[in-house]
Amino acid sequence: MTDPDASAPLASPPAPAVRGRRPRLSDVAARAGVSAGLVSLVLRHQPGPSEQTRARVFEAARELGYRADRTASLLARRRSQHLGVVMDVRNTFHAELVAEMDAAATRRGYDLVLSTLTPTRDERTATENLLDFRCEGLILIGPEDRAGWLTSLGQELPVVSVGRRLKSDSVDVVRAADDLGVAQAVAHLANLGHRDIAFVDGGRGTIASDRRRGYRQAMRGHGLAERIRVIPGDHTEEAGIRAAPELLNSHATAVVASNDRSAVGLLDRLARLGTEVPASMSVVGYDDSMLARLGHVDLTSVSQDAPRQAEEAVALLAERLDHGRTEPREVLLPPRLVIRSTTAPPRPISTTS
């Protein structure tokens, strides 16, 4: 009497509706003997429906193996609760950020939609793809945006740039204070007793120049202005390999590399040249990448604190979307030095071996 509907097969309890198409909201409604609107309310845990109705609806939904069609929900709902992320899936640091962002988004009731850069899909295409999905806000990891279109995009919806400085009055930014990070590395080495601390440069580029500047300032801060020594390089292993001989020719007892890859190249060449690390040379990298963490590398490095950057990026979007903030913000995070086994006090005899 309560369920005169005989159309549903008497399948075993948890059996999904195998026959025909996937069940719709109206199927659940029919089965529970209520209207579609009510089912919608119940399944989204909205207030209103009576306790008895809730039970009936849940039961019916379970029996049918009902699963809401997100596409339809999105279309009908005002908000999509989607945040888009543009990333390079092949970049391990991006990957780490995304994993954390996902958690942060979920915590706030948002869902992440990923769009990755590929040889055939540039930043702009990837971004537009996300817009097609009705994302309410966008996070771009290390965006290049030479053309400045990000700014105009920022006027249409909340946009956050992660990891890269950006002059724009509409885009929020989250990044690590690279100069501070290098300063920490220098301070660590200075505290160990090093005075001749060299730097393997990262070439031109926003990030590299921030780090170089950080090195210079830190050295001056420690009264080591005259011992500043910047060895040319870039952000590849090759750079570190090339830098090794020049490094050994200098008086340096310690070195900070502009990134981990360069530091690893350096370590490798030093080993081949018979220089012991950290006994004869302390080495600090930058990025705290997987590379640095590899057991046999175990490189002291500066961490960019991906979890925190991810959290802040999502928080910035949430602020705009949920609390109506409109003026742009920039979040500068302090990097953190992770001390591993490539740094130690200099040899007692300060003359190079």
Place this chain on the structure above:
Amino acid sequence: MTDPDASAPLASPPAPAVRGRRPRLSDVAARAGVSAGLVSLVLRHQPGPSEQTRARVFEAARELGYRADRTASLLARRRSQHLGVVMDVRNTFHAELVAEMDAAATRRGYDLVLSTLTPTRDERTATENLLDFRCEGLILIGPEDRAGWLTSLGQELPVVSVGRRLKSDSVDVVRAADDLGVAQAVAHLANLGHRDIAFVDGGRGTIASDRRRGYRQAMRGHGLAERIRVIPGDHTEEAGIRAAPELLNSHATAVVASNDRSAVGLLDRLARLGTEVPASMSVVGYDDSMLARLGHVDLTSVSQDAPRQAEEAVALLAERLDHGRTEPREVLLPPRLVIRSTTAPPRPISTTS
């Protein structure tokens, strides 16, 4: 006369409709002076509309900065043209696969929707997320699926497992023939003149045992059955580091490691122990990962051919979706040995140095 609609502001040509909500199909239709259906046809390059109409519609769309709402399209269209991919965004091999899949999918007119595994989102949750997006087919990279629910999922829509064997009569599989890969490595070493070729094991697990088996078979195939030597280990750097001493104690002049990480640990320890590679010991890894390709590692390794795997995975889905295949298929790809600088003929004097 052709355009009596004055509602559109006389904005500069490429100016997007900043005022108010984003333009809809009907806005374009009104502006072009045609019906919405026609606009839909034109923008999707469907046959029917006249040349003149096409021009008018494109013009109007451009002026308004129109961008189709994908959500609505999906709902209205029968097919979503979406393929879902479950991956671990932190795994570099997965990343590589995804990048290639994206290209392959695009080529066939499909779009990829990514769902990543995170600490708070397991394989099952990630998969269901994709279903919500109306994906027509699913690709799971290295799925664990202990519970066997993949099989039942495979009965509802096309599913492909990449990289992992799977006994199921509904799920397609793409993977590399690991035993063959190891065989190639052994053959390469044997051709160089090595006879005592050891193997650093990868522990238990489907993949590791395939490789171990491949090693044993290959050695027998080369008449080296008595020289088979499997050194215990797993798929981490640590394993390689631990294996080094035992390796040196054996008569081995060459070694194949079950994966690159283990090979890299091995290389590192060998270097510290003063063993020259490849002069005194040839080393082959497996996976041809970024690690192997790093300039200073330059490890001879077996490539799993990510591009090909990606291509095949997408092709399998396309076969089912576009050509109605229903019986399951398994694609076994031949791995490819990538020779780099860690392998060479053994020392002329065959007695261990």
Place this chain on the structure above:
DNA sequence: GGACCGATTTAAAGCGCTTTAATAGCTTCG
């Protein structure tokens, strides 16, 4: 006994796009 209320429930109007059946013009043909 009729107006009035609060708690539930329902019918119906979209969300923005696709698709199908039907219409309107024009040519061509018997």
Place this chain on the structure above:
DNA sequence: CGAAGCTATTAAAGCGCTTTAAATCGGTCC
């Protein structure tokens, strides 16, 4: 000259869900 046959275009019916206004139903109150 009317029937046929085209082609270009349109009106309208969804896609599956959300949401709003209206309807229902017991009770209450005076």
